[in-house]
Each structure stands twice: as structure tokens, then as C-alpha cells.
Amino acid sequence: MKLLLVEDSERLQRSLSTGLQKHGFTVDQAFDGEEALSFIAINQYDAIILDLMLPKIDGLAVLTRLRSDGNDCHVLILSANDQTEDRVHGLDLGADDYLVKPFSFDELVSRLRALNRRRSGEKNPLVEVDGVGIDTVTRQVSFAHTVIALTPHEYRLLEFLAHRRGRVYSHDQLIDQLYDAGSYVTRNAVEAHISSLRKRLKQAGAPKLVETRRGFGYLIE
Amino acid sequence: MYSIRNKLNFTIIASMVLVMSVAAVFLYVRVAGHVEEIFDSALFDKAHSLISLTELDEEGLEFDFAEEGVMLEFHEHAALQYYQLWEEGVELLIKSPSLGDTDLPMLDTRLGQHQFADLALPDGRSGRLIEINFMPRVEIEGDEEDEDYGQEIPQALPVTMVFARERESLDATLFAIGVTVSGVVLAVLLLSGLLIWRLVGSGLSPLSDLARQVGDIDESNLDARLTHKGEQSIEIAPIEDQLNHLLERLQSAFEREKRFSSNVAHELRTPLAELKTLAEVGAMVPEDPEQLAEFFKDAGDISGQMEKIVATLLELARSEAGLLRSDPEDIDLSRYCDEIWQHSINGQGSGKSLVKNMPDDLVISTDREKLGMILSNLFINAVSYSPDNAEIHICAGIRNDNVVLEVKNASIDLKPEDIVHMKDRFWRKQKAHAGNGHSGLGLTLVDALAKIMHLDVNLKLDNQQTFMVTISGIQPSLH
Numbered sequence: 001m002k003l004l005l006v007e008d009s010e011r012l013q014r015s016l017s018t019g020l021q022k023h024g025f026t027v028d029q030a031f032d033g034e035e036a037l038s039f040i041a042i043n044q045y046d047a048i049i050l051d052l053m054l055p056k057i058d059g060l061a062v063l064t065r066l067r068s069d070g071n072d073c074h075v076l077i078l079s080a081n082d083q084t085e086d087r088v089h090g091l092d093l094g095a096d097d098y099l100v101k102p103f104s105f106d107e108l109v110s111r112l113r114a115l116n117r118r119r120s121g122e123k124n125p126l127v128e129v130d131g132v133g134i135d136t137v138t139r140q141v142s143f144a145h146t147v148i149a150l151t152p153h154e155y156r157l158l159e160f161l162a163h164r165r166g167r168v169y170s171h172d173q174l175i176d177q178l179y180d181a182g183s184y185v186t187r188n189a190v191e192a193h194i195s196s197l198r199k200r201l202k203q204a205g206a207p208k209l210v211e212t213r214r215g216f217g218y219l220i221e
Numbered sequence: 222m223y224s225i226r227n228k229l230n231f232t233i234i235a236s237m238v239l240v241m242s243v244a245a246v247f248l249y250v251r252v253a254g255h256v257e258e259i260f261d262s263a264l265f266d267k268a269h270s271l272i273s274l275t276e277l278d279e280e281g282l283e284f285d286f287a288e289e290g291v292m293l294e295f296h297e298h299a300a301l302q303y304y305q306l307w308e309e310g311v312e313l314l315i316k317s318p319s320l321g322d323t324d325l326p327m328l329d330t331r332l333g334q335h336q337f338a339d340l341a342l343p344d345g346r347s348g349r350l351i352e353i354n355f356m357p358r359v360e361i362e363g364d365e366e367d368e369d370y371g372q373e374i375p376q377a378l379p380v381t382m383v384f385a386r387e388r389e390s391l392d393a394t395l396f397a398i399g400v401t402v403s404g405v406v407l408a409v410l411l412l413s414g415l416l417i418w419r420l421v422g423s424g425l426s427p428l429s430d431l432a433r434q435v436g437d438i439d440e441s442n443l444d445a446r447l448t449h450k451g452e453q454s455i456e457i458a459p460i461e462d463q464l465n466h467l468l469e470r471l472q473s474a475f476e477r478e479k480r481f482s483s484n485v486a487h488e489l490r491t492p493l494a495e496l497k498t499l500a501e502v503g504a505m506v507p508e509d510p511e512q513l514a515e516f517f518k519d520a521g522d523i524s525g526q527m528e529k530i531v532a533t534l535l536e537l538a539r540s541e542a543g544l545l546r547s548d549p550e551d552i553d554l555s556r557y558c559d560e561i562w563q564h565s566i567n568g569q570g571s572g573k574s575l576v577k578n579m580p581d582d583l584v585i586s587t588d589r590e591k592l593g594m595i596l597s598n599l600f601i602n603a604v605s606y607s608p609d610n611a612e613i614h615i616c617a618g619i620r621n622d623n624v625v626l627e628v629k630n631a632s633i634d635l636k637p638e639d640i641v642h643m644k645d646r647f648w649r650k651q652k653a654h655a656g657n658g659h660s661g662l663g664l665t666l667v668d669a670l671a672k673i674m675h676l677d678v679n680l681k682l683d684n685q686q687t688f689m690v691t692i693s694g695i696q697p698s699l700h
Contacts, residue, residue, distance in 0.1 A: 011519040012495045018512060019502030053487075080490035083483065101494035105501035 033057025143206035170217035350385035484647035579617035624695035
């Protein structure tokens with residue numbers, strides 16, 4: 001799940017990014033509204049974590065611009081403004097969720113996962129594909145009651161494609177989704193992760209799951 | 222609590238009842254007195270007519286009115302009248318047949334005088350009498366030239382006559398007058414009461430309207446203002462104006478308070494969120510000492526920032542509670558400015574320098590600690606909000622026997638309209654956390670401290686984008 005974290009507090013950016021990445025999220029960081037809009041213009045995000053009091057362009061203006069441009073990306077507002085009218089205003093402008101600072105990091109992660117499920121139409125945090133179970137909460141993959149050990153990148157790849165079954169994603173799209181904007185990743189890295197994922201599934205006796213469409217990319221049927 | 226309308230109604234109606242009652246009694250007494258006078262006058266006239274028919278001649282006293290067939294009212298008549306005459310007040314001379322065996326009472330009236338009195342008539346009716354003590358008229362017949370002219374006339378003695386008649390007609394008239402006056406007064410009072418009720422209600426309706434509007438206002442609609450229908454009354458207008466001004470101040474105070482609470486919450490929530498996230502995420506990376514060290518450093522910085530906010534808020538609270546006092550002492554201003562600059566900026570000034578323009582020997586008398594806090598805040602602000610490598614100027618000089626201190630720096634993005642807000646708590650040009658550790662309390666504290674030290678703080682932005690803080694009223698040292 002690819003996130004854009006828009007927060008002007010450098011310290012909060014740092015700790016949140018570290019924590020979210022640990023939970024398997026791909027995180028791009030923007031420190032003001034202007035930077036956030038630049039990121040949004042060139043990347044596709046599953047969700048945006050948006051602070052309201054931002055330098056240059058404030059959070060609500062970013063949200064308004066986002067929605068007026070037809071971008072339906074999930075937006076979770078993360079703000080110290082705790083008044084009901086603030087929340088109502090934010091949600092009415094098109095935010096999908098509102099979390100007041102200080103917040104529980106686990107709650108933030110749960111809400112992000114819920115937003116991701118909402119996007120894919122899944123309500124159950126446990127996704128099952130051809131007998132392979134993907135627990136998006138514990139981030140564990142299992143087949144026939146046996147846990148399949150995956151690296152964070154392999155897991156993200158599997159979860160991403162499992163949530164978007166039937167859709168083909170190119171190397172570039174997968175790089176874009178699985179890595180943050182600051183990472184330098186080649187096509188070979190994606191291929192290596194796909195190969196490794198298939199190998200681990202095979203070792204567990206699970207189906208191959210990830211199919212290749214030559215010249216187009218990868219998908220889970 | 223009482224109702225002005227009820228009190229006004231009661232007071233006016235009670236006053237009217239009192240006034241009308243007094244007027245009615247006065248009127249009744251006057252009219253009744255007059256009617257009684259007329260009645261008594263008739264009584265007097267009748268008595269005099271009887272007297273004129275009384276004469277003394279050779280045969281003694283003659284009472285022509287007692288002759289048969291004359292003055293039937295003293296005999297058998299629907300409205301019987303009575304008389305009785307005594308000589309020298311002792312010997313009964315004559316009484317009207319209507320008296321039968323009864324007598325009229327005799328008053329003690331002196332000769333030539335008369336008096337009236339009420340009595341119960343023999344037939345049981347109430348009556349009124351007049352008693353006159355008079356000398357009977359002497360009737361002498363013959364020629365005055367005769368020797369014996371008048372000698373055969375007995376000696377005239379004073380005669381007391383009492384004439385009485387019923388007074389029921391008088392009482393009926395007086396009763397009718399009383400009933401009429403009372404009726405008119407009651408009717409007038411009733412009508413007046415209704416009119417007063419309506420008029421007072423109508424007259425007080427702007428007040429009722431005002432009370433209703435005021436009653437409808439609570440903390441949720443402090444933006445409401447009192448209005449009036451039609452022409453404004455000169456009595457209500459100042460109340461309405463004052464209440465509206467009060468509402469404005471109240472709304473402003475509520476908003477300020479709300480903004481303050483919200484700002485405090487915001488300023489503390491963000492570092493709390495940072496701390497909480499650092500703790501939670503830090504627990505996820507126990508294997509990464511480098512990351513943990515960075516997190517611990519962040520936690521230390523956040524604690525310091527929160528400590529600073531809390532300390533400043535406490536300082537402001539103390540100043541507002543009047544717990545801070547100014548303790549003046551002699552200070553070498555130039556040296557003290559250098560000292561505070563070094564201590565506050567501590568090499569973190571991004572190449573910015575302090576340029577002093579003040580006499581080296583200028584010694585002032587003020588509170589050292591508070592002046593230090595003021596200068597420190599001004600220097601930190603000047604350094605934070607000026608372009609790289611800018612010069613921060615501090616000038617001082619004596620003007621009108623007082624020292625005036627001025628700190629100025631080139632400003633990056635201030636606008637003239639920002640100046641009025643700069644002393645507000647938590648006001649920042651950029652609402653976001655710019656990472657410079659400013660919470661928007663610096664100039665608020667400067668202003669609060671200056672007030673305690675009886676100094677004036679004036680903020681100004683000139684056309685060249687130079688921001689100036691002028692502190693005036695500093696006392697030069699007397700030593």
C-alpha cells in the first residue's frame with residue numbers, strides 16, 4: 001500500500017515513516033502543501049495522510065484541490081484540531097477518515113488498512129486466493145495451515161496484487177507502488193521479488209498465484 | 222424579583238384610586254355641604270316666615286300661622302312639619318298639631334341666634350330642626366299721639382321657636398349624589414385601569430422585546446445582536462447599545478478564549494503525538510540502535526519545546542495574576558545586550574550579526590531578569606524571521622528623559638496587517654510547525670513583561686519591510 005505522508009513536523013515525519021515502512025507500507029514524504037500537490041501530480045497513492053496546518057498551502061486546500069482534480073485517493077486527515085466542526089469540515093471536503101493528534105500508531109495503521117480494504121471492496125482483513133491466506137493485520141501468509149515466510153517486499157507485492165485481482169501491473173507501476181519516491185529501483189529488482197515469491201509459494205506447496213503477461217506485466221487471476 | 226409592568230400598573234392604579242377617592246370625597250363633601258346649606262336655608266326661611274307671623278299685641282302673643290286652615294303642613298299632611306314655641310325658653314306657648322303629645326327638643330340658643338340640628342321626628346322619620354331665639358314683633362294699634370299708645374301691650378319676652386321637618390328628601394339627594402360620584406369614580410378607575418394596563422404594556426414592549434432577545438442569547442449565539450422594531454426610544458437606545466457592545470466584547474473574549482484553548486491544545490497535541498509515535502515506533506525497532514538514538518534525540522528536543530511552551534504559559538499566567546513584580550537595578554545596557562545575544566543565539570544565528578547603536582556608557586534602571594527575557598525573545602524572533610546573513614540592529618537613546626530601545630531586522634514575509642495580531646497568543650505568520658521551535662508566544666510574553674515593568678512596546682513594519690520593536694519608558698540610572 002503506497003502512502004503519501006504530508007506532515008510539516010520533521011520529527012513526526014521521521015518516526016511515522018519508519019513505523020509505517022515497518023508495517024509494510026510504502027511511504028513518500030511531503031513537508032508542505034505545495035510539495036504534497038507535486039507528489040500527487042506524478043504518483044498514484046492508495047492513501048494520503050494529511051496534516052491540516054501546513055506551510056505554503058494548508059491541508060484543507062490540498063484536499064479541495066485533490067477532489068476538484070477528480071483524484072479519488074483515500075485521504076486520512078491527521079490533525080491536532082479536535083473540534084467536531086473541524087472533523088465535519090474535513091470529512092465534508094472529501095476526507096475519508098480523521099484522526100486527532102496525539103493518536104495511537106496502531107490505530108493509524110488499522111485505519112489505513114481499513115481504507116485499503118475499502119478500496120479493494122474487501123471487508124475481511126483476511127484475503128484468500130486459491131487457498132493462500134493473506135492476513136493483512138499480522139502480515140502473515142499461509143497455505144494449508146502452514147505459514148509461508150516472506151520478505152517485506154514479497155509480502156507487499158503479494159498483498160498489492162491480491163487486492164487487485166485480475167488487473168495487470170507493469171514493472172514501473174509495481175515499482176511505483178512498492179517503493180517510495182526516493183528509492184532507486186530497477187525492473188530487475190521487481191523480477192527478482194516476483195521470482196522469489198513464486199519460489200516460496202511453491203516450496204509451501206501453494207499455487208503459483210502471480211502470472212506473467214509478457215510485454216504487459218504481472219497479475220493474480 | 223418583581224415585574225416592572227405589574228409594579229407600574231399597581232403603583233399607577235393605586236395612586237389613581239387614592240387621588241380619585243380624595244377627589245370624590247372632596248366633591249361629595251362640597252356638594253353635600255351645598256345641598257345641606259340650601260336645605261338649611263329653606264328651613265331658615267320657613268322659620269322666619271313663622272316668626273313674621275308671630276306678633277305681640279294687647280292680647281298677648283298671636284300666632285297667625287296656627288290659625289285653622291292655614292299652613293296645613295302642620296296639621297294633616299303627607300309631609301308633616303313641626304313647630305314649637307316657648308317663652309323665655311321655659312313656658313310652652315304653642316306647638317303644631319302634628320306633634321300631638323310629643324315635644325320637639327330645645328337647644329340652648331341665645332337671643333338673635335339660630336342653630337340647626339338633626340333629630341328623629343315623632344313619626345319616626347329622620348328630620349332636621351332650626352331653633353331661633355327671637356323677640357316677637359309688637360303690633361300696636363291706635364294713634365301714636367294717644368297717651369296710652371302702646372301701654373296696654375304686655376312686655377315682650379324672648380321666644381324660642383323650634384321648627385322641624387323631615388330630611389329624608391335631603392338624605393335621598395345626598396345618597397344619590399354619593400352614588401353618582403362613587404359610580405363615576407369607579408367607572409373612571411376601571412376604564413383608567415384598563416387603559417393603564419394596555420398603555421404600560423405597550424410602553425414597556427420595547428423593554429419586553431429587549432428582555433426576550435437577551436434571554437435568547439447564550440454562549441452558542443454570541444454573534445447575535447439586539448435589534449428593535451420601528452423608532453428607537455431614547456431610554457432603550459443606550460441600554461441596547463451598551464448590551465451590544467458588551468456582547469461584542471463577550472464574543473471577542475469567548476473567541477479569544479476558544480482560540481487560546483484550541484491553540485494550547487494544538488501546540489501540545491502535536492509534540493505529544495510526536496512523542497507517542499516515537500515511543501510506539503521506537504518499540505518496533507529495538508534492533509536498530511542508530512534509529513533509536515535519533516528517536517531519543519527527537520524525544521529530548523520535543524520535551525524541551527514542550528517545557529518552553531509550558532514555562533512561557535506559566536510566566537504569562539503569573540503576569541496576568543499580578544504575581545510578577547518589577548525589581549529595578551542598574552544595568553550597563555550595551556554590555557547586557559551582548560550578553561543576552563550570546564546566550565540566546567549561541568552561534569545558531571545562521572551568519573546573522575547584532576549591530577549595536579547606543580552609547581557605551583548608557584546605564585538604565587530596570588528589572589534585569591525581565592529585560593533579559595524581553596531581549597532574548599526579540600533576538601530569537603529577529604534571527605528566525607530575517608533573511609540569511611541579515612543584520613539585527615539594536616539602538617538605544619534618551620528621549621524625553623526616558624531611554625528608548627529599538628530592535629529591528631529585515632522581515633521575510635510580514636505584512637502590515639499582521640502587526641495587530643503579533644501580540645496575540647500563539648499567533649504565527651505560518652500556522653504550521655516550521656520546525657524553528659516558535660510557538661507564537663514570544664511577543665505576547667514580551668508585552669506582558671513590559672506591562673509589569675511599566676514599559677510600552679510598539680511594533681512597526683516600514684515600507685522597506687523592516688520590522689521594528691520599540692520599547693519606551695525605560696528609566697535611565699540616577700547614579
